[in-house]
Amino acid sequence: MGGLFSHVFEIQIKETDIGMKREFSGTLSEFYDLVIQNRGRVVMITGAGISSKSLPTFRSRDHSGLWDVLSAPILSKSQFYQNPLPSWRIAANVRNLQIRKVLEPSLAHKVIHQLVIDGYVSTILTQNCDSLHTFHDAFDSKIVELHGSIGDFGDCETCHAKKPVDTLMILEKDESPRCPTCNSVLKPPVAFFEEKIPRSIREAAYSAMSNCDILVLVGTYCAVDPVLSLAEAAKRNGTILVEINPETTQGTAFMDISLRGTADSIFEELATMLYPGKEF
Secondary structure, three states: OOOOOOEEEEOOOHHHHHHOOOOOOOOOOHHOOOOOOOOEEEEEEEHHHHHHHHOOOOOOOOOOOOHOOHHHHEEEEHHHHOOOOOHHHHHHHOOOOHHOOOOOHHHHHHHHHHHHHOEEEEEEEEOOOOOOOOOOOHHHHEEEEOEEEEOOOOEEEOOOOOEEHHHHHHHHHHHOOOOOOOOOOOOOOOEEEOOOOHHHHHHHHHHOOOOOOOOEEOOOOOOEEEHHHHHHHHOOHHHHHHHHEEEOOOOHHHHOEEEEEOHHHHHHHHHHHHHHOOOO
């Protein structure tokens, strides 16, 4: 599941804001060269597209994404407590897929993690709540989950504490979980639209960007904060921006390189160049 529940912005960057324009041919070989030449100074931002084989993307050009199917009020923080069940159904279904091992890291996840192991990529910032970047404990310090992650707990905004949640029971009883202490409806531990991203997460993201020369946006529509603000700040600081997406996005106009294709197909080609003969 992509970057659930955060406010949508339109980005506007003037030519005068971004300094001297670099010229790129926009090929995979060029991307390969950038990764090699900027080892340790590459940051990846991933969105729903990297998990799209297992989960629907959040929004798409053909209006088949979750945001298109579910109306905005259902997934907005201001409306959540009036109708919490749809959000909990999404969270419970994702957790059920995780528990049954149906939801597993894609080839793109695995290649990106190899890039982390080998020091090419310094940090992964993800909009996704599916925890597919955290399948190995050694990566915890390298991953910033911008919008939280779905698990076996919910947030009580009355007690200001995390409480255990039986996600299977949510699906069986079709009821939203409540706090065992105060009986308030719990909230899934993810950032909703209209909800501010916690300061600690924003600081971790901007810290990762402080030594970033190449920013790669993978499978994200580039339509929500903090991804928009991170990309905008990076562009103004002279960072080279690379987009990997099968279709144009709201960020395409200010990308230096746009590689058209699925995350799996692009990273499979990159892996062939970087790791010939290695299976992922």
